[in-house]
Amino acid sequence: MIGNVFDGIERPLSKLQEYSGDFLKKGCNIDAIDLEKKWHFIPSVNLGEKISRNTIVGTVKESEFFDHKIMNPNHIEAEVIYIAPEGEYTAKDTIAKIRDNEKEYNITMVQKWPVRIQRPYKERLTVREPLITGQRVIDTMFPIAKGGTAMIPGGFGTGKTMLQHQMAKWSDADIIVYIGCGERGNEMTEVLEEFPKLIDPKTNRPLMERTILIANTSNMPVAARETSIYTGITIAEYYRDMGYHVAIMADSTSRWAEALREISGRLEEMPAEEGYPSYLPSRLSQVYGRAGITKSYNGNIGSVSIIGAVSPQGSDFSEPVTQNTKRFVHVFWGLDRELAYARHYPSVNWKISYSEYIDTLQDWYEKNVDEHFVDDRLEIVKLLQEENELQEIAKVVGQDVLSDMKKLVLETCKSIRLGFLQQSALSDIDTYVPLKKQYRMLKSILNLYTESAKLVEKGIPISKIKALGLFEAYIKLKFNVKNEEIFKFDEFDQNVLEKLKQLDEEYKDYM
Ligand SMILES: Nc1ncnc2c1ncn2[C@@H]1O[C@H](COP(=O)(O)OP(=O)(O)O)[C@@H](O)[C@H]1O
Ligand SMILES: [Mg+2]
Known part of the structure; x- marks a missing residue:
């Protein structure tokens, strides 16, 4: 999935274009990943070994520096009865067979997961280190933890997209999932044109080798836009379970909420505040609730951080999406129109912004930066x-x-x-x-x-x-x-x- 660009329901855009040209045709069903491509698989379990959910049965190099771990999908307790020797396999090939009390299952390199359901983990941990973004007003003033949640509310042109791009480029996550959700197409084009040219300062490799893009611009179907957030989070959780730190940028969750409103309207549900469905708060809470740092069933520690842009009309922070999101996130980077007009970027207003992670991260700062x-x-x-x-x-x-x-x-x-x-x-x-x-x-x-x-x-x-x-x-x-x-x-x-x-x-x- 890394380096790929998907639409809201995980169809690769390049394949979609081959299939239906510049405009989407109805009902094209395209595989999310290339099932013909061969990957070099290295097994890491033995015959007869007892394995459980998410046990890593082997690895493939997804990009030159990135080990993609192939995990046992579902079965809580099972025994390995076949494991493929090191070699080249496609994602469809059986690379292991396991048996539990009842029957045998084939394991391939593909996992399926219903995106609206949180992927399970063994244990949720308390946040322990900041997600370093290289942006002073964030890292020093209002930091977000790995596994944390943050919102960037700001009116049109205050720099939400730019700030998310900066974080996607520089933050010290292993994987970035960038969800372009209902914004104009040209903003996504910038990402598509700019990111492939960028070099990761840590590995000196192209940044695309750790980035997954989900593009669901304003001219694409509303239903897929509503789904795109869940698709992004599920992909993030999947890499989390391998033991990676994943950061999600969602631009903008207001457009996502509007999709929710549109679908709800067509279902003739009773509208609540400003026409949004009454379950808007619970949906927001579900989305941000999937962030966290966890120990997976295979013992690896990984995290999902969620950073959502919110675009309130006319910078009016009292509207429902901003207010409800605020209830569920721990960091608030309020962008300010006056600052943006004065070309003070990032236009994070220090008078209204806050981070609830400072106390929790105090130890980390003392050990890793300075005791003062x-x-x-x-x-x-x-x-x-x-x-x-x-x-x-x-x-x-x-x-x-x-x-x-x-x-x-x-x-x-x-x-x-x-x-x-x-x-x-x-x-x-x-x-x-x-x-x-x-x-x-x-x-x-x-x-x-x-x-x-x-x-x-x-x-x-x-x-x-x-x-x-x-x-x-x-x-x-x-x-x-x-x-x-x-x-x-x-x-x-x-x-x-x-x-x-x-x-x-x-x-x-x-x-
Ligand atoms: N950190 C920054 N440094 C320099 N310029 C910035 C920065 N953030 C925003 N800008 C300027 O503000 C413009 C609008 O920002 P953008 O992120 O597109 O706003 P929004 O997504 O909130 O509508 C950018 O094109 C850029 O010129
Ligand atoms: Mg924008």
Whole structure:
């Protein structure tokens, strides 16, 4: 399935076009995968071995670096009575036979699963590590866990698609399932044209070698659109059971809810809020409820993370899809029209966004980034909150009446917004930033703030500190310091100390 593009009911689009041209004909039934292609199968069970549900009976290379594990589909307890020797087989060929108390079953490389039913697992685990996306406003400010759920509500043009593309490109999942659901065709074309050219920074292989696309654009059948979300989740669960971390991007779940509404209308069901069926909340809860990190019956740990874009008309977050989705997800990245107009991208509004995973992930951050990570992050959150309050005051009485200390907060927050939160997807250096570097950037601005605060406390005017140009220099760092040049932040901090020291000396005589 990897590298393929499917429609909502898992028909490969290329085959569909061969069969029916640019427009869909009625009733074409095409296999989801190529049943003639040969795969190199390596067995991993022995004759006579007792196996259970999802036991891995062998592997094939789905792409050069990706081991696709062939799992025993259904049978809880059985014995292997035939296992194919290593060799080339098609997906139809029997590669193992098993027997339980009653009868014998053939195992092939194909599994069938009804998409609306969650695939079973042995145990659900608590989330333990973040899904790293390389986007600062996400990883540092509002992180999502592997196995977590997030929503991206935002009006037209606020950057939902762009943010999902960024996450599909850079996040550290093993598999990405990208569901283009009811959006315009040209947005999907971008994915189709752009993704095959992209190289995975970790493996140096094309990103398509870990991506599965499900394209159900606005001009394709509504019923398939409604199904596409379930198809995507089922594929994700299947790879999860092999022991992989899978991230699903769904763009947009509003179009999916509209499909639900349309079908419900035709069934003459009683409409509820804004014409959506009354079961909209329960459907949303079912969908997001399938995310999670689990131990499968074969003992492997894998996860499914779900990130859904929501496109409320006119950025009105009080509409039913946004409100109901909010009940079932743990991360909220609210995109803001004003920020997008000001070209502050990603336009994630830090005043309304949140992540409920910070506390759970605290241990992970302490071990893998820095023991002060969570505290320092909180420092930034507090500064931004204070900025918000100060701006309200300044609106009424003007900035001039604010004390120098408050002015320093405003200056610092400006650098945080422009130099840290803002991140261009189009800049080679800034498009993806590893967590260690994110933290280093955060340290530098906090250092600049605390060192400046010492001088302000002594009575040195904020205008003099501003005149040193350090806050502007910080904002430019993100475009100048490559990911492998983290040491340059040490140089920056050093420069800050020296410049501030000089200023301090100059003022010694006056104080
Ligand atoms: N992270 C980003 N960096 C640079 N430009 C962005 C970013 N996010 C959005 N944009 C700009 O905003 C435009 C609209 O974004 P898009 O994701 O298509 O919006 P939506 O899907 O919400 O309608 C993009 O074409 C791009 O120019
Ligand atoms: Mg979009």
